[in-house]
Amino acid sequence: MGFLLSQALTALASASSLFLVAAGLTVIFGVTRVVNFAHGSLTMLGAYVAWTILRHLPRDPASFCLGVLATTLALAALGALLEMTLLRRIYRAPELFQLLATFGVVLMVQDATLHIWGPDDLSLPRPPWMRGFVTLLDQRFPQYDLYLIAAGPVVLALLWLVLNRTRWGRLVRAATQDREMVACLGVDQRVLFTTVFALGSALAGLAGALALPDGSANLGIDLSVVTEAFVVVVIGGLGSVPGAYLASLLIAGLQAVGIVVLPKITLVLVFLVMAAVLTVRPNGLLGRPVAAAAVLGAQPPVRPSSPALRWVGVVLLLLFVLAPLVAPSWILAIGTEAAVAVLFAASLHFMMGPGGMPSFGHAAWFGIGAYAAALSATVLAAPMPLALLLAPVAAGVIAGAFGAVVVRLSGIYLAMLTLAFAQIVWAIAFQSVGLTGGDNGILGVWPPGWVASPARFYWLTLALCAGGTLLLRRVLYAPLGYAIRATRDAPARADAIGLPSNAIRVVAVTVSGAAAGLAGAIFTFAHGSAFPTYVSIPRSVDALLMVLLGGVGTMTGPIIGALAYTGLSDLLLRATELWRFVLGAAIVALVLLFPAGLAGAFAGRHGDA
Amino acid sequence: MLTVEGLNSHYGRAHILHGIGFTASAGSVLVLLGRNGAGKSTTLKSIIGLVRPSSGHIAFDGHEIARAEPHRIARLGLGYVPEERRIFTDLTVWENLEVGRQPPRPGLSPWTPERLYALFPNLGALRTRPGGRMSGGEQQMLTIARTLMGNPRMVLLDEPSEGLAPVIVEQIEAAILALKAEGVGIVLAEQNLHFARRVADTAVVIESGRAVWSGGMAKLQANPAVHARYLAV
Amino acid sequence: MPEPRLIVTGLRRAFGGQPAVSDVSFTLDQGEMLALIGPNGAGKSTTFNMVGGQLRPDAGQIRLDGRDITGLSPRRIAGLGVGRTFQITATFGSMTVRENVQMALLAARREFWRAWRPVRDQHAAEAAALLEAVGLLAQASRPAAILAYGDLKRLELAMALADKPRLLLMDEPTAGMAPAERVALMQLTRRLASGRRVAVLFTEHDMDVVFSTADRILVLNRGRLIASGTGPQIRANQQVREIYLGTGQTSGGH
Known part of the structure; x- marks a missing residue:
């Protein structure tokens, strides 16, 4: 009994922490419609700033409160600065570009934090008052956690009062629905947005500071926190503060139960609950329908490629085929990477462009393919051809199951859910040490003798990747491809002419997942190993950048984008230690320069008006 | 009170307005x-600033407002x-009105929710009802009332x-005629x-983004050629 | 006299205890245009949504050519020959005008799972015939996204006819159109529908359109059918004037 109570209290405390982060994210989204990927980075900065401030203060409760307050204010100022310099310029950009730009900020903050505070985890020595315990039903319970438990409802109540009982709050709620109309009524949106962003950032900072005594300031906070916050916000309903609290309770409760019953499946359990909630309530527990905003902007009609372009393609392919006759093996290695990248990018484009379903976690399918191939080769001792067949099947089946749950959701929910799903796959790969070797990966997955030479493996890769990419293209020009675009362009019309929209979208996700899985499997054999990094967020972002670089509206875009990106990132990696900062800055610059998307920048070439 | 001169506007690359011009005055x-x-x-x-005109002038109450923010x-x-x-x-009728509230304007008796409930009796009975749970007609009254809370000297009404x-x-x-009687200018x-x-005193006929005819409403009624050519009723 | 195409009897539906539709019955013949009006x-x-399958009735029956379709899913009902157009135009913006109709034809023939042969030449002749019928053949190769509003409405009509429907449901088909275009669109609909023996049920706020194109008019008020008849009968109905038409001063003297 006492044990249960202590578990329940622990769950309540972590629910509060979750809520503080998620509340800021959801308030910011509500008004600005920006899903702020950098929200976790603000929480992380909150922890570091709090560490720096509290280290210089006396260790009594009053000073602690003062330090937390100072951290909160500092983050509010930082948030306001971020809004005024960056976000303000991207409100009109398509959702995916906003997400991408804020991911650029994540990368920059990561390198900056590493530079300022160093790589070590920083923790506070706990003062005596914090080490106190209360005894409840014979169980000792940390006193500090009781304060945390109270923090959640207190913040919830304060937010409710501010949003419902002040003019500022009414304006925020009105702007959440229609910011343009609010402006037409004489309200300066910029002040509203900056203050909202400052409030959200302050909440992130508060969360980071309050979590410090129980843990440490470390460089992993950003992504772990933001993934959890995405899950909470999606379950609660984008933009709903009470929803975020309910969802925090639900997730924290699940985690508490999971840890007791079956620690390994906690993450899967969380995802299943999220799937269940969204099946019943597609807009989350307390969310309202989010207007189907342009995830990518309007798309031009798709035309067959011109004869000239076809010739360029044939010549390029021929060059690739003949390369081993002259090129050294290190060039072949880059060629293999590039071929895999093309298939990976084309698979993402298939689902995101024609399908209109943005994926921020496409590495999930790549990684599932990689692990499926590696496990078939090692555990099942399957020959390589069988492994290369099993991998896309596994990735396709899992993608299809995932798709069946999420295809009814609107763009931004999809983007967040794909990201969360990829993080879960990553966590499973990382934690299931017995099966996947965890961080050490699965090693020794080499191709058999008949394709072991660099040239032969290169040719095999080229055949599979070029073949797969051309097959995807073929499908897009066939009735199925048109049907996929139809469900994207006008879902209601697609239903009315008798297209089973959901089934078509599930098929699109399945095909896309299978193709990405094949890319992952080839990648595994090329490197002889599978690691959790194959499923990491940066890999998903790689694919996104390739597709967006080449342009979403064309069928050739992903191919060009993948080739260009592979070359550029290779250069960048060699050139600088601060590659994360440079990459982040480059992403931000790209979005700022082409707020309508790169494809939009060149729309004139495809338009017919 | 409102003068529009040589207004040109684009949506993307499409040229929508070609040099529109007219003058609207208070109380009409x-x-x-x-x-x-x-x-x-x-x-x-374009007048309210939601579409940025590519050229032209808009003067309101002596201020140049072309390209100003909404x-x-x-x-x-x-x-x-x-x-x-x-x-x-998501906001109640009263809250919708409050969002529209702006400081009183000298020379105009300020609008309050109470005065607006008198102008639109339907709204008075619904003050705590969320805007989403109203009929189309009630919403139309609310959107007009909400704009009046800003104590405007002139109102632009799009297809009410x-x-x-x-x-x-x-x-x-009836509401439009009441506003006019208070001296508020209206562009419909x-x-x-x-x-x-x-309701109208004067008319401007627009065709393909150009003002092709303007004059008094009575003159328009007496001009069957304009009717047939541009309005086709 | 053939059996009516659509027979609706005793339709009821409530939302949260509030009756929205109570005991509505009507019939619709082949090739007939029936307007549904009311505040x-x-x-x-x-x-409308109960006939189309988007809503399930609490009570009552809907029969299409003698077959009970009450409570079937929208897709089943569409499959049985009920076409639909929307208040807000919805066409496939990333396709040309011709491809939009080809897509509708592919969907009608359940051929949308085919993943090999390009769409380009599939059902092209039939698409051309439909475009010809609505007067859009000259614009067949233009992207649907840049069509003028009235042309989009005609494209929607062509797409709705691709499945050879028995019944066409049109929800405020002329909303947002210029007055002259409105009557023209509904007269085109009328011509195509009577030639193909398609029954048309439409809702409409423009009384010029209603009185000039509908064979019969149904008037609903607070969920009840309060009048039905021809244009002159409805115009002369005192109750309809009070609750809907008003003095007629703002709606064209009807």
Whole structure:
């Protein structure tokens, strides 16, 4: 009994922490419609700033409160600065570009934090008052956690009062629905947005500071926190503060139960609950329908490629085929990477462009393919051809199951859910040490003798990747491809002419997942190993950048984008230690320069008006 | 009070308005007539700043407002009632009105929710109802009332009669005439000529983004050629 | 006299205990145009959505050519020959005008799972014939996204006819169009529908359109059918004038 109570209290405390982060994210989204990927980075900065401030203060409760307050204010100022310099310029950009730009900020903050505070985890020595315990039903319970438990409802109540009982709050709620109309009524949106962003950032900072005594300031906070916050916000309903609290309770409760019953499946359990909630309530527990905003902007009609372009393609392919006759093996290695990248990018484009379903976690399918191939080769001792067949099947089946749950959701929910799903796959790969070797990966997955030479493996890769990419293209020009675009362009019309929209979208996700899985499997054999990094967020972002670089509206875009990106990132990696900062800055610059998307920048070439 | 001169506007690459010009004054109703897609809504959106004109001048109450931001234009006393009504569906009727509140303007008796409930009795009975749970006609009254809370000297009304039952249209008509009597200027975009006839003093006919005819409403009625050519009723 | 195409009897539906439609019955013959009018919130959309399958009735029966379709899913109902157009135009913006119709034809023939042969030449002749019928053949190669509003409405009509429907449901088909285009669109609909023996049920606020194109008119108020008849009968009905038409001064003297 006492044990249960202590578990329940622990769950309540972590629910509060979750809520503080998620509340800021959801308030910011509500008004600005920006899903702020950098929200976790603000929480992380909150922890570091709090560490720096509290280290210089006396260790009594009053000073602690003062330090937390100072951290909160500092983050509010930082948030306001971020809004005024960056976000303000991207409100009109398509959702995916906003997400991408804020991911650029994540990368920059990561390198900056590493530079300022160093790589070590920083923790506070706990003062005596914090080490106190209360005894409840014979169980000792940390006193500090009781304060945390109270923090959640207190913040919830304060937010409710501010949003419902002040003019500022009414304006925020009105702007959440229609910011343009609010402006037409004489309200300066910029002040509203900056203050909202400052409030959200302050909440992130508060969360980071309050979590410090129980843990440490470390460089992993950003992504772990933001993934959890995405899950909470999606379950609660984008933009709903009470929803975020309910969802925090639900997730924290699940985690508490999971840890007791079956620690390994906690993450899967969380995802299943999220799937269940969204099946019943597609807009989350307390969310309202989010207007189907342009995830990518309007798309031009798709035309067959011109004869000239076809010739360029044939010549390029021929060059690739003949390369081993002259090129050294290190060039072949880059060629293999590039071929895999093309298939990976084309698979993402298939689902995101024609399908209109943005994926921020496409590495999930790549990684599932990689692990499926590696496990078939090692555990099942399957020959390589069988492994290369099993991998896309596994990735396709899992993608299809995932798709069946999420295809009814609107763009931004999809983007967040794909990201969360990829993080879960990553966590499973990382934690299931017995099966996947965890961080050490699965090693020794080499191709058999008949394709072991660099040239032969290169040719095999080229055949599979070029073949797969051309097959995807073929499908897009066939009735199925048109049907996929139809469900994207006008879902209601697609239903009315008798297209089973959901089934078509599930098929699109399945095909896309299978193709990405094949890319992952080839990648595994090329490197002889599978690691959790194959499923990491940066890999998903790689694919996104390739597709967006080449342009979403064309069928050739992903191919060009993948080739260009592979070359550029290779250069960048060699050139600088601060590659994360440079990459982040480059992403931000790209979005700022082409707020309508790169494809939009060149729309004139495809338009017919 | 409002002077529009040589207004040109684009949507993307499409050139929508070609040098529109007209003058609207306080205490009278000017109607922009024309077919769908003629450029009536774009004209109103360009005036309030939602569409940025590519060239031309718009003067309101002595201020140049072409290319100013919507909130600055609204604060000068120019109200805008959009065609889609754009009610804040999560907010109650009273809260919707409060969002529209701006400081009183010298020389005008300030609007309060109470005065507006008197003008639109339907709203008075619904003050705590969320905007999303109102009928189309009630929403139309609320969107007009919400704009009036800003104490505008002039109101731009985009197709207030569209999609409403004729009995509701008659109530909107009464409200427009009441505003005019208070000295508020009104610029109306309409396709419903029957409705325009009842409320407007002057008319500007717009066709393919150009002002092709303007003059008094009585003169328009007596000009069958304009009817046949541009309004086709 | 053939059996009516659509027979609706005793339709009822409530939302949260509030009746939205109570005991509505009517019939619709082949090739007939029937207008459904009434004040906002009278139950027009609810009635419409029950016939189309978007809503399940609490009671009552809907028969299409003698077959009971009450409570079937929208897709089943569409498959049985009920076409639909929307208040807000919805076409496939990333396709040309011709491809939009080809897509509708592919969908009607359940050929959308095919993943090999390019769409380009599939059902091209039939698509051309439909475009010809609505007068859009000259614009067949243009992207649908840049069509003028009235042309989009005609494209929607062509797409709705691709499945050879027995019944066409049109929800405020002329909303947002210029007055002249409105009557023209509905007269085109009338011509195509009577030639193909398609029954048309439509809702409409423009009384010029209703009185000039509908064979019969149904008037709903607070979920009940209060009148039905020809244009002159409805115009002369005192109750309809009071609750809907008003003095007629703002709606064209009807």
